[in-house]
Amino acid sequence: MNKINSFFNDLIAGHKLAPELVRRDFASRHAGSLFGVLWSFIQPLALMLVMWLVFELGFKQGQRVDGVPFSIWFFSGFIAWSFISEAILASSQAITQYSFLVKKVNFKLNILVPVRVYSSLYVHLVFVVLILVLAAALGLGPTKYWLQLPYFLILSSLLVSSMGWLLSAVSVFFRDLNQILVVAMQVAFWGTPVFWDPSRLPKNLSFLVDMNPFYYLVNGYRSAIALNQWAFFSHPSSAISFYISLFGFSFLGIVVFQRLRPSFADAI
Amino acid sequence: MSGSIFLTNIHKQFKIYPSKKHRVLEALTFFKGKYCHPFHALNDVSFQISPGETIGIIGKNGSGKSTLLKIICGIVVPTSGEVKVDGRISALLELGAGFNPEFTGRENIYFTAAILGIEKSKIKAQIPKIIEFANIGEYIDQPVKSYSSGMFVRLAFSVSIHVEPDILIIDEALSVGDMNFQNRCFKKFNEFRKNGKTILFVTHSMDTVLKYCDRAILLDKGQKVFEGSPKEAVDIYKRIEVSLPAFASDHEKILNAEDVGSLFPLSSEAQSYGDGSATIKNWGITNENSEPIKSILSDELFEIRFEVEFHEKVSHPIFAYSIKDNKGLEITGTNSSFLRVASGEFQIGQIARLKFTQKLSLAGGPYWLSLGCTNFEPDFKVHHRIYDVFSFEALAHRSTVGFFDPMSEFKVTVDNQEDIDQGSL
Numbered sequence: 001m002n003k004i005n006s007f008f009n010d011l012i013a014g015h016k017l018a019p020e021l022v023r024r025d026f027a028s029r030h031a032g033s034l035f036g037v038l039w040s041f042i043q044p045l046a047l048m049l050v051m052w053l054v055f056e057l058g059f060k061q062g063q064r065v066d067g068v069p070f071s072i073w074f075f076s077g078f079i080a081w082s083f084i085s086e087a088i089l090a091s092s093q094a095i096t097q098y099s100f101l102v103k104k105v106n107f108k109l110n111i112l113v114p115v116r117v118y119s120s121l122y123v124h125l126v127f128v129v130l131i132l133v134l135a136a137a138l139g140l141g142p143t144k145y146w147l148q149l150p151y152f153l154i155l156s157s158l159l160v161s162s163m164g165w166l167l168s169a170v171s172v173f174f175r176d177l178n179q180i181l182v183v184a185m186q187v188a189f190w191g192t193p194v195f196w197d198p199s200r201l202p203k204n205l206s207f208l209v210d211m212n213p214f215y216y217l218v219n220g221y222r223s224a225i226a227l228n229q230w231a232f233f234s235h236p237s238s239a240i241s242f243y244i245s246l247f248g249f250s251f252l253g254i255v256v257f258q259r260l261r262p263s264f265a266d267a268i
Numbered sequence: 269m270s271g272s273i274f275l276t277n278i279h280k281q282f283k284i285y286p287s288k289k290h291r292v293l294e295a296l297t298f299f300k301g302k303y304c305h306p307f308h309a310l311n312d313v314s315f316q317i318s319p320g321e322t323i324g325i326i327g328k329n330g331s332g333k334s335t336l337l338k339i340i341c342g343i344v345v346p347t348s349g350e351v352k353v354d355g356r357i358s359a360l361l362e363l364g365a366g367f368n369p370e371f372t373g374r375e376n377i378y379f380t381a382a383i384l385g386i387e388k389s390k391i392k393a394q395i396p397k398i399i400e401f402a403n404i405g406e407y408i409d410q411p412v413k414s415y416s417s418g419m420f421v422r423l424a425f426s427v428s429i430h431v432e433p434d435i436l437i438i439d440e441a442l443s444v445g446d447m448n449f450q451n452r453c454f455k456k457f458n459e460f461r462k463n464g465k466t467i468l469f470v471t472h473s474m475d476t477v478l479k480y481c482d483r484a485i486l487l488d489k490g491q492k493v494f495e496g497s498p499k500e501a502v503d504i505y506k507r508i509e510v511s512l513p514a515f516a517s518d519h520e521k522i523l524n525a526e527d528v529g530s531l532f533p534l535s536s537e538a539q540s541y542g543d544g545s546a547t548i549k550n551w552g553i554t555n556e557n558s559e560p561i562k563s564i565l566s567d568e569l570f571e572i573r574f575e576v577e578f579h580e581k582v583s584h585p586i587f588a589y590s591i592k593d594n595k596g597l598e599i600t601g602t603n604s605s606f607l608r609v610a611s612g613e614f615q616i617g618q619i620a621r622l623k624f625t626q627k628l629s630l631a632g633g634p635y636w637l638s639l640g641c642t643n644f645e646p647d648f649k650v651h652h653r654i655y656d657v658f659s660f661e662a663l664a665h666r667s668t669v670g671f672f673d674p675m676s677e678f679k680v681t682v683d684n685q686e687d688i689d690q691g692s693l
Contacts, residue, residue, distance in 0.1 A: 020382045024375075028368060100366045105359070105383055106342035173291060262345035265338065266282055267291075 003258040007110060014111025021115040026122065040123045044082050048075055068226045069138060074195065075131050076225035077218045080152070081194045083124035084160055084214055085185045091116035091164025092181055095172050099268045109264065110257060113164040117157055128153075135225055145224045148231060152220035159213060159246050165253035169260040173267050194218055210235060216242035270355030271319030271434040271466040273340060278349035280310040280335055280490075309335045310346070311490040319355075319434070320464040322457070324477035324498060326505050327487035333470045336487065337361065337439055340468070355434025355466075356384065360425055369413035373404065373423055376412055380427050394430045401452065402426035422449055429456055435466045454480065474502045474563060474663045475632040502565075502663065509562045531560045532658045537636075542652035545580040546614075546641050551657055553637070556625075563661035566629040566673050573623050576641045576652070578614040585611050585651060587622045588640040592656070594633060599671055603640070629673040632664035 030036040052071050094112040101107040128149065135141045171177040189195070192214045201209060209215050216238045223231035233239050283304040285291040290303035310332045317323055325333050338344040339351060341359045366383065367376045377398060381391035399408050402422040407415065415423070429436065457480060460467055471477060477484050477498045484501035486494040486508075494504050532552045551574040555561050564570045572589050590601025602624070604611055614620060637660065640653040664673055 016385070017382055020379065024368070024371070024379060028370060101383070103343065104361050104366050106357070107383060265344045 004254055007254050007258050010108040010110050011114070014108040015114075018111060018115055018118065021111065022118045022122070025115055026119045029119075041126065044079075044123075044127065048078065051078075068140075072131070072135055072138060072140060073222065073226045075134070077194045077222040079124065079127040079131055080156065080218045080221035081189065081192065081214070082127075083120055084156055084217065085189065086123070087117045087120040087157075087160040088163055088167070089178075089181055089185060090120055091160060092167035092171055093178055094164060094168045095264060096168070096175065096178075096268065102264045102268050109261065110165065113168055114161055117161050117164060120160075121153075121157060124153075131225060140226070140228075143228055145228050145230065148220060148224040151232070152217055152224065155220075155242075155246070156217045159217070159242075159249065162246065162250040162253040165257040166249065169253075169257040169264075172260065172264050188214065192218060207237070210237040211241050213242045213245035271464065272352075272354050273317040273435065273466065273468075274350070274352040275316070275336075275340070276314050276350040276352075278310050278313045278336070278339060278351065279308070279347045280332075280339065280344065281347045282307045282309055308490050310339070313349075313487070313490075313492045315485060315492065315495055317466055317468070319466055320461060322461055322467040322469070322480055322482050324469045324471060324481035324484040324501070325487065326471065326474070326477055326484055326501060327493075328508060330489075331487040332490040333487055334361070334439060337437055337468065337470055341437060353435065356432070357435045357437060358384065358428040358431050358433030359437040359439070360428045361437070361439045367412050367420070367424065370411055372411055373399075373408040373415070376423075377427055381431060384431050386431055391431070398423075398426045398430045401430070401456075403449070418446065418449075425453065429460070433465065435468065436460060437468045439470045440472070474505065474661070477502060478663060478665050479667070506561050506563055507559065534654075535636075535656055535658050537656045538658075539655040540653070542641075542650050544652075545578065545582055546585070546651035547577045547579070548574055548639050548641060548652045548654055548657075549577060550575040551637075551639060553660055561660075563663050564628060564630070566662065566664050567627065569625060569627050571623050571625045572637065573621070574639050576620045576622065578616060578618050578620070581613070581615055582643065582651065583613045584643065584645055585614065586640075586642045586644065587611065587620070588642065589624060590638045590640075591628075591630075592636045592638065593671070594635070596636075599630065599635065600628070601638075603642075605644075628662070629675055630662035630664070631668050631671055631673060632662055634659050635662055 026037065026040075030039055033039065035042075051074060055074070056069075056071055091113045094116045095102065095109060098109075098112055101112070102109065132141065132146065167177060167181065192212055193201075193209055198206065198209045198215070198219075216235075219235070219238065220231045223229040223234070283291075284307050285294070285304045294303045313332075313336065325336065327333050335344060337359070338361065339346050340353060341357055341361070342351070342353070343361075366380055368379070371379070374395070377395060378388065378391060381388070399405070402419070402425070404415070404419050404423055407419060408423075412420065412423075425438075428438075457467055469476065469481065481498045483496065484494075484498040485492060486501045486505055488508050493508070494501050551572075552560050553562075553564065554571045554573060556569050556571070558571075561570065574589075576585070576587065586603050586605045588601065588603030591599050593599055604622075611620070636656045637658060638653070638655045639657055641651040642653065643649045643651060666673065668674070
């Protein structure tokens with residue numbers, strides 16, 4: 001209990017530094033490159049452009065059955081997914097990539113995970129704005145359902161942070177984890193209904209989708225922007241399994257992080 | 269009071285794994301300690317440091333100095349024992365702690381200050397001073413990766429002293445800067461001491477310990493061997509350096525020249541030649557008590573010893589030594605002829621044991637010893653001569669200009685006033 005207390009004390013103390021750390025984290029990822037920050041947007045933009053060209057123009061899948069343009073339906077889920085996967089990959093390396101803060105100064109390290117999440121969040125917010133502008137331009141909003149977005153945004157941040165603490169602590173001792181994660185996120189992209197419609201899944205397999213905590217978030221974004229539905233508790237089993245995983249990962253993340261923290265400097 | 273450090277029974281054990289695989293195996297299974305072998309970096313180390321003290325921590329490589337500093341800084345967590353530190357620590361561990369090479373000097377200053385919890389406005393006011401002390405001028409707005417190693421250290425050092433620490437910790441960093449910068453640093457240290465701030469040094473430069481420290485702590489193989497006056501600590505360190513136990517037993521004091529020789533291996537730089545009629549061997553330097561030493565103190569007698577074995581009958585050879593500095597400049601030297609000692613006749617197989625006893629007030633630094641056995645009768649012959657046999661260190665209590673310490677005393681007198689005794693600076 002004491003350890004958990006000190007975890008939160010460190011975290012709160014660390015937040016004073018967060019703006020400076022986020023600014024640097026963001027800048028250091030692109031330091032030395034000419035276009036700098038732009039690169040954070042180019043990769044997801046390119047993917048979205050390709051998807052749009054292929055499916056909207058190529059396969060003429062412009063309209064879905066429920067009348068929502070495919071691009072909005074896909075992009076709304078995809079931005080949620082790309083934030084989640086980007087933040088998980090970045091925060092899992094939060095400790096190993098800041099090894100100088102482990103080895104050379106006495107630093108409250110647990111803030112580094114939220115810092116990584118915040119800097120992914122920054123890119124994410126730009127995409128949220130872009131997609132809302134696009135939706136409005138296509139005559140799909142603004143709607144009251146958009147108000148759900150902050151809720152899902154905060155939940156996404158909490159989930160990826162708790163996973164980040166767990167993964168960043170373990171990856172200090174097990175460097176292969178980052179490679180494994182890259183593969184795992186690829187698998188999870190296709191395993192989560194980001195690109196495909198879960199309603200097409202056989203009924204007896206739909207529990208698999210409900211168990212996936214990412215689906216609650218992806219579906220939340222999609223409901224808010226494309227489907228015009230309330231998604232807080234529209235699929236109760238999905239919401240419940242999300243909250244179970246959120247608390248499970250938070251507890252596990254904090255306990256494991258606090259437990260391994262004293263050995264970071266020995267192992268890094 | 270801020271600036272004090274208490275360490276009580278500190279142990280630090282590192283787990284050494286044969287490979288990464290074993291580390292993971294141990295983490296995942298219940299066989300604790302089965303896959304690793306422990307390494308004791310520190311063993312029951314306790315000491316206290318009061319505010320305003322300047323402490324030197326000395327010891328050979330791998331004696332646990334750096335681990336100890338990291339424990340004081342809170343970076344490494346001890347396996348057992350208690351650490352209590354009051355006040356803000358500014359540590360210069362290894363080089364340029366925490367600088368990101370892609371960022372400019374100025375950005376790195378802000379970041380370092382932010383990590384230490386210093387407000388931006390406060391550090392902003394210090395920046396001109398930091399730049400001036402580091403003497404890097406407009407490079408402050410260039411990425412740190414473009415800095416020379418000297419500039420890098422100067423900036424790192426300058427930052428660490430301008431963040432208003434209560435405790436300043438320096439690990440081997442100063443040896444990189446030039447003389448000018450080192451002087452400025454030591455001036456700053458004196459200022460720190462006057463303001464009652466604590467300074468902790470880790471260094472291999474015994475000069476620095478003798479000149480600046482109030483107290484020294486000597487570590488060997490993870491244990492505190494000695495704590496007390498720098499002079500004594502350096503003496504003991506010199507014994508440890510040549511792998512003798514820290515405290516001499518009576519038995520060891522009666523070392524003969526043969527034992528000495530093995531402690532001073534022939535350097536790879538050495539040049540040896542001669543007509544083959546004699547061989548120089550078993551060389552070494554000892555103190556007055558016949559204990560081998562690797563470094564000489566400016567105010568203490570020491571002995572240069574060597575042996576010459578004769579392979580032919582030789583009469584009236586001259587035995588000589590000379591001392592060069594690191595640049596190869598001959599500083600001094602003498603021989604048995606200058607000293608007006610007739611050496612006599614030597615038969616085949618006879619061994620002459622030679623001993624030169626002297627005091628040398630050399631400026632601190634490394635020096636090289638050359639030995640020779642020559643002859644002028646009937647004309648000049650070199651029986652055997654070895655240049656740069658081995659190197660040794662001279663330790664000076666105070667700084668001087670040039671090659672040697674004139675051992676001056678100094679006094680100022682002003683008219684119509686009582687004498688002001690300045691003592692020795």
